Amino acid sequence: MHLREAFVIAVHSMRTVPLRTVLTGLGIVVGIAAVIALVGFVSGMRNGFNTTFGDLSRAVMISKNAPRLPGTAAAPLLESDAQALRDRAKAPDIDPESVTPLRSGTAVIRYKDKEFRALLAGTATGYLQVRNRAIAAGRMFTDQEAEEKARVIVLGSAVVGRLFDGDAAAALNSQVQVGRLTMRVIGMMAPAGQDQDLLNLTPLSSVRALFAGADRISSLGFMATSADRVPAAVQQAQAILDPLHRINNPGERDYTSQTNVAQLERISTYITLIKWFTLAVASIALLIGTLGVANMMIVTVAERTSEIGIRKAIGARSGAVLRQFLIESIMLAGLGGLIGVGAGVGLVLVGGELLPLYAPGYGTPELSWPAVFIAFGVSLVIGLFAGVYPALRAARLHPIDALRY
Template sequence: MNLREAFAIAMSSLRVNGLRSALTTLGIIIGVAAVIVLVGLGDGIKAGFNTQFGALGNQINVSQITGTVPGGGEAKDLKDSDVTALRNTSVAPDIASVTPVVSGSEMVTANQQQFRAAIQGSTADYLTVVDRDVVIGAMFTAEQARSNARVVLLGPNAVATLFGGDAGAALGTTVRIGRSNFQVIGVLKSNGQSDDAAVMPLGAARAYLVGGNDTINSMIVKATSTDTVQPALAEIYQVMDDRHNIRDPASRDYNATALQSLLEQADQFLTYLTLFTVAVAAISLIVGGIGVANIMLVSVTERTREIGIRKAIGARRSAIMKQFLIESTMLSGIGGVIGIVIGIVIVVIGMIVIPKVAPTFGAPDVSLPAVAVAFVVSLLIGLIAGGYPANRAARLRPIEALRYQ
């Protein structure tokens, strides 16, 4: 029996038992589709994460330690002079910019409603540095920052409480923050992390809300590129240690954290999470393989007399084994193809729907390697699952097979 005849016999057997074959392939279909969908979703999440936070890869946050430093004593304040020192390119050539930030918490009042906002006082480049956009309005100018203008950009949570979520209604109105009036010149776009913020000029925040003549709470340092983050971090340590009289690194009274390392850890976590979910989905492939093996054993039992007749007229063991291996492989292969089609359809639907309902999530993408691996695994499952039944059929003795009722 040649290969073409074996395929024809296998197809005939699958058609005769169509419902049984369909139910048998269901586990393979679900497993393959689940693997493709989960890999696509995982790639989408990673793409969305990189899009949302990738621009922060060269950012280093410097903040003061609150309370007692590890080596004992009180932590020195971060000051404007620290910002000036880090901006000196002769001692810190790998630092592109340094943005000071003062922060606090104040009650914002408007329309007889109140909201406690997280005050962020900074320079005119603050939104650019933290990679944040506005829904309506604009960031305050450098001139407004120099003149300590009482202007503010509100986060979406504040707008939702004070203006019912209407950004247009908020723009241009006057709100009371603490004991001072500020004009709303913009509404921040949601980033899911600091939506309670109220962003204003550094001088205005100091003069009217948080106090302090030259002290700051933190600095946002940008390295010249993602490749120079570590040299920039070393320069921060060198400059700040010298200014704060730090002799032992373990006794530093400030923290300098490179977001690049945090982003790499988060990306690695997302990769492991994707692999874990794919492994869980692959369990259904194993279940499907068990189903294929079970049905092939049933098929061998049902066709015992047929096997005996074929062996009696000269069919060799290899021909019998080939027939059943082809049948099991075709069974799982067809399930794999159907699963691939279903998985791709679901991913394509996700590519259309997810950006509309969850823009920051990241649209899933069809992973060709995942498709190829899922299909190859489905074929391997067919070979493995059909191996024992095929061998059992090939080892049947013609006399015993012909006597089988």
């Protein structure tokens, strides 16, 4: 039997019982579409996580600790501490450009007849990177403005909402009164939730005039040169700060170092678990589809027993019968796989358009072409394996027994 004739017979067989063919192929369609869609959505989630928190995995925060002894005051962090961490000879794993001192406090910010008490932080230009914040409108102040003690300020979104009714365009380039200083608004930070939206940024050199203790800072942060160098960067920072703070016993440090590595690794582990869980669900759907194809082929062989007997009686070999039913099984699964690929690709593309609009924090689904080709290949393999037993059963039928059926 030629392949072309086998394909014609397979198509005729599927068209004879269209409802059964559709219902059987639907299991393959759902399974293949689920694999492609879930891989795309989980990949988008992981890429969104890496984009949002990639730099945060390298961040290290150093803040003042509790007093070492009851009744004593902990030594303050100083701007000189931050400057010492920029020494590449002593701290090769610390990015010197990222070392960011922070001096924070509360201040009343006024605009015309409105005022709002909010958090004010004097810092450096690297603050946005170290703290994983973004500018929604305008810009961050520059190193030159910091050196010139420029009276500029980047407002938090909550403050813009209170003083300017949420209109960032109206806030930009306006003059606000911060304590006893007049400052020009040059930007607005993107919303980050809770107290972070109350925070306003100004150059460290400008905030000294508002808060006592000229060279004291509340905390400092820096970025390790890479995520795997975070532990080494922390050790180098401690080796620099311990002598400056007269620390002889590590357990008596008057400062504490915090990293996000453990928390981010835990989140990454959860994403990996979600990936494997979703693939397991998709695999179950494919298994159900495989059983459906096998069941249909067994029923088909039973219904066409007389036909098989006639073909064998007029000279058809067992190999030809075997190929016939294998081709039917593979065609059924392959057609379901092809439709499933189209459905899965469509779901990923639609998700790529809608999710950034309605759930921007979850990442944009990304189509994985290897997953598409593998999924379609799996559908063909399913057809092959699901059709082996029914095809062998058909091929082994004796012509006389089949004609008596």
